[in-house]
Every structure is written in structure tokens, then in C-alpha cells.
Amino acid sequence: MSEAASTRSTAARRATGPAPHPALLPSLAPLLHEWLPRQRWFAGKGRPVTGFSLVAATELLPARGGSTGDTGAPGLLHLLVGVQQPAGPAHGPSAPPVADCYQLLLGVRSALPPRLAQALIGHVQEGPLAGLTVYEALLDPRLAALLLERLRTTGSPGALRFERDPSAVIPPGLTPRPLGAEQSNSSLVYGDSFILKVFRRVSPGSNPDLELPLALARKGCERVPAPVAWYEADNGDDPDEPYTLGVLQPFLRGSEDGWQRALRALAAGHDFTADARALGRATAEVHTALAVALPMVTLRRQQTEALAAAMTERLDAAAQAVPALVPYVPALRTAFDAFAARGRAGRAWPAQRVHGDLHLGQALRAPGGEWSVIDFEGEPSRPLAERRRPQPVVRDVAG
Structure with a gap:
């Protein structure tokens, strides 16, 4: 593990309180090795993944499982994972390895229903999730709706912190759908009223996509949709520089x-x-x-x-x-x-x-x-x- 990754892992343990199961990341690593490089938002394409480190883990919804043949009620696991790779050609042959941090939202079920087949990440063989199936949670309407509820009610589960503009009205029960053109991030539209941008590759410090629209809203600039809710992760090394993870804004329908x-x-x-x-x-x-x-x-x-x-x-x-x-x-x-x-x-x-x-x-x-x-x-x-x-x-x- 690199020095930077080790520092982030230590910070995560301070931020999340009780340490996650030590076998959690090793049990997921074989699946992530295959799945991560195929994602449109993964920045390290063309370079091998040489290791993972767990920056933070928060169980937003426990998986209750089900009997044989039953898909069970879904669980929702939020991870910040450090991904180690060799530096790219632009950095030169002697450049040190690169360690990027990615936000993962994993659904957990006993088995995956056919309608979610495209979301499959894989079946866990060992560790605390042994025998369960993990998948991309943002493609599951039930889990995407849970994420909006977290933003509606605020709070601080584990290392995460959900906040909102107290003057904003966010109705319950808005139907989520993924935005078709996924690029360096992932976006969900809720009822054609709001859009949630989920940042995938994250760093400590306020993301400009939250910082600047908030500043513009304070000055009454109406050219930029004002954030109505957002969520972050604590940074144990510097509480003033959290990880910005997602921003909810009005959806400009018909634009x-x-x-x-x-x-x-x-x-x-x-x-x-x-x-x-x-x-x-x-x-x-x-x-x-x-x-x-x-x-x-x-x-x-x-x-x-x-x-x-x-x-x-x-x-x-x-x-x-x-x-x-x-x-x-x-x-x-x-x-x-x-x-x-x-x-x-x-x-x-x-x-x-x-x-x-x-x-x-x-x-x-x-x-x-x-x-x-x-x-x-x-x-x-x-x-x-x-x-x-x-x-x-x-x-x-x-x-």
C-alpha cells in the first residue's frame, strides 16, 4: 500500500468510528478488479490495478437476505476505495504509482432479479458478504429512492454527512431514473424535478460543483441552479476539507x-x-x-x-x-x-x-x-x- 493510501485508510478509521470488517475489501477486490476498469467514469483505463485500500465504509441499509430462490430485501453499502495504479505515460517512466479515490454505492442482495441484470458486479465468495450478490446500487430504483430520502432528512451516518438547504422543498416519493449519458460522474433524475450528480473520483476539499453554485446562490445569481441538498464524507486528516460526494439541484426539464x-x-x-x-x-x-x-x-x-x-x-x-x-x-x-x-x-x-x-x-x-x-x-x-x-x-x- 502506498503512503498516501495508508494515510487515507487511517483517516477513514478515525472518521467512521468502528472499523469495518477487515475481510470486506479483500473479499470484494476480485470483483472490483474486473468491474471498475469497465466503467465509463473510471479514470485509469489502460493501466493495471495493482491494489485497493479502504478509505471509508458506511452501511446505509443492512441487507436482510432471503431464502433460496428469493432475491431478498436489498442492502446499500457506501464505500470510498483507494485504487492504486502505475502512473501514466504523461508522468514519465520514473513517476511514482497513482492512488485515486472512488465513490462506490453497492447494492447487496441474496440474488439479483432479472430487471437488474445489467447492474451486476458479482457474487461474493468469502468475507462478511459471502454468498451474496453485489451490484451497482444507482440502477436499483429502491436504493436510488433511499439515497434521496437521506438527502431529504439530513444526518450523519458513519463517515457520511447529508445536508440540505432548509428553505428548499423536496417532496417524498419522487421516481428515480439514471440519466442516460454517464461520463466522469453518475447522475440520477428524480421525478423530472431534481438531478443528483454523484461524483465518482473524489478528493479531499470542496468540489467546485458544490462550492461555486452555493456562492452564486448567496449572491442571487439565477443563471445557475442552486444546490438544494448535498452529501460529503469526513476527512480525518483535515475536518475543513471533506470529500464532496453528491449534489442535488433542480432539473431544468425541457432545456x-x-x-x-x-x-x-x-x-x-x-x-x-x-x-x-x-x-x-x-x-x-x-x-x-x-x-x-x-x-x-x-x-x-x-x-x-x-x-x-x-x-x-x-x-x-x-x-x-x-x-x-x-x-x-x-x-x-x-x-x-x-x-x-x-x-x-x-x-x-x-x-x-x-x-x-x-x-x-x-x-x-x-x-x-x-x-x-x-x-x-x-x-x-x-x-x-x-x-x-x-x-x-x-x-x-x-x-
């Missing part, structure tokens, strides 16, 4: 994302200029509210050189992945070098919190014509500290 709208306009030969201007105004409103809600900084020589170096690193990685970009590399390098040179000459730029991954797919246009901006997580593949760093607002404009 059309900007990418699809632009493609449709292009196919029909329509002008997108009015939509683009309206989206620009929405982006400006968000930036203005963020500048008031959160501290601004000034980028001087050291910061501009670091920013230029990061852009050059990303350019090299992109060109390596997409050879068609290679002819453009020299001119872009020149532009980045010129930016760094202006910083060395004393030029400074204002910077603030921004969206960080703004593109047309992150903008939704309501049937009435107003634009909203969603998904403030930033680029999930980048470190959390980098995604929370103030940046020039032109990054969002360029996106």
Missing part, C-alpha cells in the same frame, strides 16, 4: 444544451448570433457574481510563467494524443512564450474563480429563452487544487 442547439441551427441554415450573444450575457453575469462572491487575485510574473508552462504541457500532451495537431504546435508555443514574457516584463492580469470547463454542452437554454450554466466541476481529470485556482475569465470565453 436544450447549447451544442445540440448550435448543431440544429447549423443544419437548418439558421443564424446562431442571437443565441451566442445571450449566452455571452449569461456568462458575464456568472463571472460578475463570482467576482463579488469569492476573492480575486492578481497574476504576476510567477503565476503567469506557471500558467504558460501548464498551457505548454497540455499542448504537448494534446499533440501526442492527436497527431493532427502537431503542425499548430510551434505557433501556439510562440503565443504561450509571449504571454510569459509579458509577465516577466511586469504585466499583471486579474484572476478569479471561473467555470473552468465551459463549452456549449455546459449551457442549457430553457424553452422560454433564458440560458443557464451547469457543471462547475471543471475538468475532472485535473487535480482539485488546480480546478479551484483563480484564473483569467477569458478561459471560459475561449471555451
